[in-house]
Amino acid sequence: MENVLLEVQGLETQFITPEGTVHAINGVSFSVANGETIGLVGESGCGKSVTMLSVLGLVPTPPGKIVAGTALFHGQDLLKMSEVQLQKIRGAQISIVFQDPMTSFNPVLTIGRQISETIQVHLGLNPDQARKRAAELLELVGIPRPAERLNDYPHQFSGGMRQRAMIAMALSCKPQILIADEPTTALDVTIQAQIVELVKNLRDEFGMTIIWITHDLGIIANLARRVIVMYGGYFVEEAPVKELFRNPQHPYTLGLLGSLPRLDQDQREPLVSIDGLPPVLHEKPGYCPFAARCSYVAEKCLQANPILEEIAPNHWVACWVKPKTRSVQP
């Protein structure tokens, strides 16, 4: 791939808890090209957030522990960097927007102070310049009367406005990569539409690379160019967005797509449901993590863990059973 910005190899993260070791991510590899929008999809606990937090050195240690892997950003391994080195990259070259905009701001500092602090630290502007820049950023993300709102505290903003302010802060140093960790999950649909539209406009304007973490395949269909599906700490499928939705191959992806009702279709009854529960990651099974819930399970699935294989150009699937003809729509 040309223009690779970030290259992650064999990343493995564990959490040591009193109940035992949780194998949150078990050796995932991916690369992010300049200007791409990647959707990282999966259900709660599949490891999608931990993957990106690990790359940024934001996994609390202990209990977390990065056991193996490299994450090359401009040729430097993020996983080997000191906290001081990482602080120069986080917020400046790679920014992250979290799910809950209430808990990601400091409640006792004004919005303006928090945004301009980032600018002062990374760009070395003086407080007045930083404040001016912060007001411009709030305006960019569509907050009315930005200069006045800088003096507000986070609780004076609504959920949608806090998320806009969060995005303004993330954009303050023109990062090369913006990681969005379920940024619209806590918001209403009309506000979600506003935020998604905002991010798309900013992407097109600044040529930003985006990694959007979500469980919502609708947003992925709208926004992403390439999709990675995670399950039980593994990547199970990866493909360009249209290929993934037209030709899903992994039984888990098929199940996910089948379980979604669609706004533009009359009911298919009943919804395809995936029986059983997501795995508890207390042990690395040594076989396919989805085997227990898979309706296509074969003997081999319980003996060895499939690795990602390229079954079509840029379409990778980790599954022993691959009937080419499977598709979601009847």
Added chain:
Amino acid sequence: MTTPAKPLLQVENLVKHFQVADTGPFFRRKTNVVRAVDGISFNLYKGETLGLVGESGCGKSTAGRTILQLYRPTSGSVIFDGIDVVKLAPAELRKIRRRMQIIFQDPYASLNLRMTVGEIVSDPLLVYKDAKTREAIKERVATLLGLVKLNPAFINRYPHEFSGGQRQRIGIARALALQPELIVCDEPISALDVSIQAQIVNLLVELQKQFNLTYLFISHDLSMVRHICDRVAVMYLGVIVEIANKNDFYHHPLHPYTRALLSAVTIPDPFVEEQRKRTILKGEIPSPINPPSGCRFRTRCPIAQPQCAESQPELRELRPDHFVACFLATAQDAPAQV
């Protein structure tokens, strides 16, 4: 659709206001009124599912709870099977309550964590003295757990031992214990993972068929509502702005708010998403303490006119069984680009 003559539930001009204290500089001097539900009316027929949709703070959950008399309404009536439950004395209300149950949104907060599954599900039976002997109770609980596809061997376990989807099944078993006719489902799936949502929705549909249940399905998920409901009502700031049969609703949405809401929902299909044009609403839902004059949606409405500020539009029947509260909507309006 053939409409049965008598609805199971008639909600007429239901109002629920909450008094909230507004802290002044020294004392709490004045009280504000949150107009959570501000005059809603609809009928619910036996065996059908009505979807009550809207954004957070629109009053949909308050409406559900007020119908069940978990909140006593400020005014209006709720006629269940011919009886106005608002006027009932507590003892009378108690008798009729067993016929109306609720499933809550949060499966973590709605189960008592100190009670076993058996105790949770048998509690309604004990309260209403429905099963006399210990054996009868145990048997009934086992049947209920079977109905929601939980292993009856789990009867002595505690809620924390279960996943979100399983807890929601326990909540459903509890709601079914007294063989109710009406169940208010208050966002029963929104706290669950996608693959688990489908399991719970399929279960609700099966149970409805088996027991001829009537559902008031409160949700913000318009795709799921299309899947599960027969009719849909949209709320905005305490009032119903549109109510229609499902097909008419999704093929010919008439209220500008409904259209914007539908257009904001993403469809899990990149080919479809590519073609869609979104109506992005400006701003956010105003405070129910001080709603806009006239039409409550006018401050965000893309087609608002001066007249919209003057008086509040009433629901008008613009198409058969399709009611819209908008001065400007007409039956000829082009279908939305869903």
